Amino acid sequence: MKVYIPSPLRSYTNKANLVEGEGASISEILGNLDKAFPGIKFRMIDEHGRIREHIKLFINEDEAKNLTVSVSGGETVHIICALSGG
Amino acid sequence: MTTATKSTGTKTANLFVGTRKGAFVLKANTDRTKWDLSDPIFLGHVIHDFVADTRAPGVMLMAAKTGHLGPTVFRSTDGGTTWTESSKPPAFDKVEEQAAEESGEHKPELVGQTDLSEKPADAAGKAKRAVLRTFWLTQGHDSEPGVWYLGTAPAGLFVSTDNGDTWSPVKGLNDNPSYTKWFEFGETPDGQFLHSILIDPRDKNHMYIGVSIGGIFESIDKGENWSPLNKGIAADFLPNSDVEYGHDPHCVVLHPANPDRMYHQNHCGFYRIDRPDNQWIRVGENMPEGIGDIGFPVVVHPTNVDKAWVFPMDGTEVWPRTSPEGKPAVYVTTNAGDSWKRQDKGLPREKAYLTVKRQAMTSDHSNPIGIYFGTTGGEVWASADEGETWQCIARHLPEVYSLSALES
Numbered sequence: 001m002k003v004y005i006p007s008p009l010r011s012y013t014n015k016a017n018l019v020e021g022e023g024a025s026i027s028e029i030l031g032n033l034d035k036a037f038p039g040i041k042f043r044m045i046d047e048h049g050r051i052r053e054h055i056k057l058f059i060n061e062d063e064a065k066n067l068t069v070s071v072s073g074g075e076t077v078h079i080i081c082a083l084s085g086g
Numbered sequence: 087m088t089t090a091t092k093s094t095g096t097k098t099a100n101l102f103v104g105t106r107k108g109a110f111v112l113k114a115n116t117d118r119t120k121w122d123l124s125d126p127i128f129l130g131h132v133i134h135d136f137v138a139d140t141r142a143p144g145v146m147l148m149a150a151k152t153g154h155l156g157p158t159v160f161r162s163t164d165g166g167t168t169w170t171e172s173s174k175p176p177a178f179d180k181v182e183e184q185a186a187e188e189s190g191e192h193k194p195e196l197v198g199q200t201d202l203s204e205k206p207a208d209a210a211g212k213a214k215r216a217v218l219r220t221f222w223l224t225q226g227h228d229s230e231p232g233v234w235y236l237g238t239a240p241a242g243l244f245v246s247t248d249n250g251d252t253w254s255p256v257k258g259l260n261d262n263p264s265y266t267k268w269f270e271f272g273e274t275p276d277g278q279f280l281h282s283i284l285i286d287p288r289d290k291n292h293m294y295i296g297v298s299i300g301g302i303f304e305s306i307d308k309g310e311n312w313s314p315l316n317k318g319i320a321a322d323f324l325p326n327s328d329v330e331y332g333h334d335p336h337c338v339v340l341h342p343a344n345p346d347r348m349y350h351q352n353h354c355g356f357y358r359i360d361r362p363d364n365q366w367i368r369v370g371e372n373m374p375e376g377i378g379d380i381g382f383p384v385v386v387h388p389t390n391v392d393k394a395w396v397f398p399m400d401g402t403e404v405w406p407r408t409s410p411e412g413k414p415a416v417y418v419t420t421n422a423g424d425s426w427k428r429q430d431k432g433l434p435r436e437k438a439y440l441t442v443k444r445q446a447m448t449s450d451h452s453n454p455i456g457i458y459f460g461t462t463g464g465e466v467w468a469s470a471d472e473g474e475t476w477q478c479i480a481r482h483l484p485e486v487y488s489l490s491a492l493e494s
Contacts, residue, residue, distance in 0.1 A: 008153050038173065043152070046217075050216070052155070052156055054153060
């Protein structure tokens with residue numbers, strides 16, 4: 001499946017905005033993503049497995065509010081950083 | 087940082103600047119009259135602290151956060167030519183869901199609304215704390231190369247033994263049975279920071295920390311156990327200011343030439359202590375009337391134990407935290423706080439409302455020593471004569487969070 005990477009995380013993906021992901025759940029996808037790009041998961045997920053406050057994960061157009069949400073092979077995962085600040 | 091780094095024997099000063107939107111390096115000529123500003127490093131990243139290792143040339147660490155992303159540490163082992171991220175950033179231990187529910191989520195309360203007598207003393211370590219900011223970096227004892235300590239928000243102490251590559255919780259503090267009652271008075275507007283990690287140069291096991299809000303704490307067994315050290319410090323913001331802990335130290339320094347002498351800028355005044363005495367003395371009351379003794383940083387002379395500098399800020403009414411009456415000045419004492427002298431030559435004379443954060447004032451080890459401060463307005467000011475005269479050496483930077491000096 002495709003995983004869209006927001007610009008603040010592209011330092012981990014050699015600037016790629018779209019990478020291949022593997023897994024049957026958000027948790028597995030992020031775990032595999034972290035194996036390919038070490039360190040990227042902790043910037044989105046805290047030490048207790050919670051999605052950080054201003055990060056949102058979408059499967060196609062549906063928000064995944066926790067890491068247990070299932071993902072099928074044909075879907076697209078979007079990682080979104082909130083827009084704010086000055 | 088607010089304690090000077092050690093001289094390496096030459097006189098070219100490097101000033102490491104951490105800002106809200108990246109890091110910079112200012113390099114001086116030999117008489118420190120001209121400064122060159124580097125290109126930004128990690129532009130856009132929040133850099134709370136940026137320090138170099140005086141034990142290992144080339145090792146540099148940054149405490150960083152990036153927009154909405156989680157906190158981390160960036161590290162260099164080649165003097166800043168290349169940087170990598172810690173492979174294991176600081177994180178509290180993961181706790182089981184049931185244990186977290188039993189103890190309650192970690193929700194700091196507002197100052198003045200906490201009844202300490204009802205705080206569970208055994209909840210620490212069970213609450214699901216997550217590191218939100220990496221804030222304060224301190225290198226370990228000279229006998230322990232590669233060791234670093236890190237303070238975070240919410241209040242946490244972490245240690246690395248590999249030059250900042252991997253970090254582990256200091257369980258003696260983070261899981262201390264008294265953690266909850268010590269630190270849940272509340273947080274400052276930007277979070278509850280653990281800062282001022284001080285290592286006694288005579289004893290690697292003897293440490294101090296400051297927590298805003300929580301107080302000053304001491305360990306004599308390398309962080310296994312901790313005791314409050316707040317006697318004599320005011321806590322005017324609490325219903326009962328005569329408390330053992332719950333104070334708001336802004337910055338604590340331990341004098342390198344006499345580690346029994348400590349100075350301390352608090353939310354409620356400026357203090358000195360000479361250990362083993364346990365009673366802080368509010369020497370800030372000797373400041374001139376109308377200036378007061380409120381501020382964030384304190385800098386000590388590297389060899390003169392009685393000489394220290396502060397940057398007073400307005401702590402009246404709504405706490406503007408700016409230079410009193412818009413007239414910025416550094417104040418210096420040469421007698422351990424018994425009297426103070428204004429140093430403002432070269433600084434704006436009026437209508438200048440400067441704020442200097444707790445890590446944004448430092449010194450070097452030249453002779454005479456240089457004193458430096460950075461402002462939230464993005465200026466860096468330098469004095470090459472121990473505060474007698476000042477020049478602005480950088481403008482238009484992002485909000486300055488930290489300064490540290492290293493001569494090379």
